[in-house]
Amino acid sequence: MVIRDELHDVGLQQRRKMFGAAGAEEQVHHTNDLNDKLQDFVTRYCFGDIWQRPGLSIPDRSKVTVAMLIASGKAHELRVHLRGALENGLTPLELREIALHAVLYCGIPASNEGLRALEEVLVERGMSLDMDGEAAATAGAGASPGA
Numbered sequence: 001m002v003i004r005d006e007l008h009d010v011g012l013q014q015r016r017k018m019f020g021a022a023g024a025e026e027q028v029h030h031t032n033d034l035n036d037k038l039q040d041f042v043t044r045y046c047f048g049d050i051w052q053r054p055g056l057s058i059p060d061r062s063k064v065t066v067a068m069l070i071a072s073g074k075a076h077e078l079r080v081h082l083r084g085a086l087e088n089g090l091t092p093l094e095l096r097e098i099a100l101h102a103v104l105y106c107g108i109p110a111s112n113e114g115l116r117a118l119e120e121v122l123v124e125r126g127m128s129l130d131m132d133g134e135a136a137a138t139a140g141a142g143a144s145p146g147a
Contacts (some may be wrong), residue, residue: 008040011048018047018062018084062088063098070102070114078114082121092122092129 099114
């Protein structure tokens with residue numbers, strides 16, 4: 001049983017900001033007797049406490065989280081946090097650069113998995129990364145600037 005309090009409410013609000021109302025509600029909807037304690041912990045202490053601390057901005061926390069998930073090879077959680085990073089204001093170019101930077105410290109396989117996850121998230125959102133590194137809507141990817 002989840003007890004609602006200020007920490008839980010702040011955490012749920014942060015999850016909604018990062019993953020959208022539907023994404024946050026989906027996470028809550030999939031809470032059951034097996035994982036309810038973990039989901040409550042994540043909502044309260046991950047998003048209600050740690051993500052709210054001073055010292056790092058929310059976008060910077062997203063950068064750190066994406067880098068750590070690339071390094072640890074957690075592909076599912078990486079995709080979740082790539083979506084959140086985009087909601088937190090990171091650009092596809094910044095996310096690509098994090099994945100490329102990872103090659104120096106984590107190796108080619110980790111970097112490649114990070115790029116693959118980013119591509120999946122961009123495709124699902126109807127976005128692409130053009131040759132200049134700018135995000136573009138897939139529908140307008142072939143149009144020339146100013147056209």
